[in-house]
Amino acid sequence: MRLSRQVKQRVLAALMNQPCTRPSPAPAPAPAPTTLLSRPPPYAPPSTVTFSTMNKNTEQEHLDAVFKQKRALRSRVRKALKAMEPDLRSQEDNAIQRIILESPWFKSSRRLCAYICCSALREVDTSKLLSETLSNPTGDGHTQRGKILYVPRVEDKNCHMRMLRISCIDDLVANSMDILEPAPVDGDGNVREDVMLANEPVDLFLLPGLAFDRSGRRLGRGGGYYDTFLKKYLELAKARDWKQPLLVVLSYSVQIMDEGVIAVTPNDIPVDALVSPIGVIPISQTALDRMKL
Numbered sequence: 318m319r320l321s322r323q324v325k326q327r328v329l330a331a332l333m334n335q336p337c338t339r340p341s342p343a344p345a346p347a348p349a350p351t352t353l354l355s356r357p358p359p360y361a362p363p364s365t366v367t368f369s370t371m372n373k374n375t376e377q378e379h380l381d382a383v384f385k386q387k388r389a390l391r392s393r394v395r396k397a398l399k400a401m402e403p404d405l406r407s408q409e410d411n412a413i414q415r416i417i418l419e420s421p422w423f424k425s426s427r428r429l430c431a432y433i434c435c436s437a438l439r440e441v442d443t444s445k446l447l448s449e450t451l452s453n454p455t456g457d458g459h460t461q462r463g464k465i466l467y468v469p470r471v472e473d474k475n476c477h478m479r480m481l482r483i484s485c486i487d488d489l490v491a492n493s494m495d496i497l498e499p500a501p502v503d504g505d506g507n508v509r510e511d512v513m514l515a516n517e518p519v520d521l522f523l524l525p526g527l528a529f530d531r532s533g534r535r536l537g538r539g540g541g542y543y544d545t546f547l548k549k550y551l552e553l554a555k556a557r558d559w560k561q562p563l564l565v566v567l568s569y570s571v572q573i574m575d576e577g578v579i580a581v582t583p584n585d586i587p588v589d590a591l592v593s594p595i596g597v598i599p600i601s602q603t604a605l606d607r608m609k610l
């Protein structure tokens with residue numbers, strides 16, 4: 318669906334401001350950035366052992382139970398996000414983005430995949446991160462060269478999503494789910510670069526989701542788009558002998574779950590770190606090494 322210029326300007330204005338339903342007052346001081354939260358537990362990727370020792374029926378029953386738990390948790394978290402006060406949301410959006418913008422691992426990243434936040438889905442705002450990534454800054458010693466940004470484009474309902482390169486936030490059109498995404502061809506008629514066909518690796522993924530925990534579990538919206546994409550991308554990086562990307566989720570406080578609350582299947586890709594309004598939680602050894610925490 319192509320949006321009229323006027324509608325698109327409204328959507329982009331909303332995206333670049335805050336996804337609140339009413340104007341927010343002056344933001345309260347945000348918590349100190351780049352705080353390292355509690356010591357990370359040992360990295361515990363979802364186990365596949367249970368599955369390999371099960372017969373087909375038991376395996377199916379187990380999967381059904383996992384998907385049921387996932388659905389129940391999604392609906393609980395959606396309610397919690399809906400109940401969040403707009404002012405608090407706005408403060409948390411600012412705090413999370415400030416932590417990321419000031420971090421060495423973001424400043425030094427060159428090739429990123431990030432989501433275009435959708436206010437209707439009550440996702441953590443990424444507008445400042447996207448602007449910074451696309452602004453091609455120079456002069457702070459770290460960012461002599463600009464960053465390259467890829468964003469998601471849903472191709473079909475069979476978990477198929479691509480990450481396409483954009484150079485300007487204006488390039489985006491709303492899809493059937495009302496999420497802004499790039500057309501396959503840019504305004505000059507050039508086919509956009511698909512990250513799976515790029516010659517260089519991505520260093521950083523900024524990922525959305527509904528719920529997360531301190532051992533790297535991530536509950537998405539149930540489409541399987543990110544897990545499917547990440548599996549293929551991680552395989553590509555391994556095959557090319559590239560450094561693996563850092564997988565970082567952005568999370569409001571209410572989206573962080575206790576251990577054991579998020580059910581997982583072997584398809585769920587664990588993340589390396591979590592950024593919440595009160596700091597970064599590094600999870601994997603990669604995060605500890607690369608985020609210099």
Ligand SMILES: Nc1nc2c(c(=O)[nH]1)N(C=O)[C@@H](CNc1ccc(C(=O)N[C@@H](CCC(=O)O)C(=O)O)cc1)CN2
Nearest residue numbers: 432433434435469471478494496525537538540542543
């Ligand atoms: N900003 C953003 N872009 C993204 C994703 C995302 O989660 N966030 N995706 C990540 O996969 C892909 C799109 N997948 C999506 C999957 C579900 C819904 C959605 O509207 N879910 C509703 C419930 C719909 C239902 O169950 O009937 C919701 O969660 O409230 C949106 C996008 C690609 N782009």
Ligand SMILES: Nc1ncnc2c1ncn2[C@@H]1O[C@H](COP(=O)(O)OP(=O)(O)OP(=O)(O)O)[C@@H](O)[C@H]1O
Nearest residue numbers: 387476536537538539540541542543544545548584
């Ligand atoms: N690597 C994969 N290959 C094929 N199908 C997959 C893969 N990962 C997930 N799926 C399928 O996607 C559907 C949704 O999976 P799940 O509930 O784990 O998604 P999610 O983690 O909520 O979503 P997302 O990955 O988009 O954030 C399931 O039917 C699952 O079988």
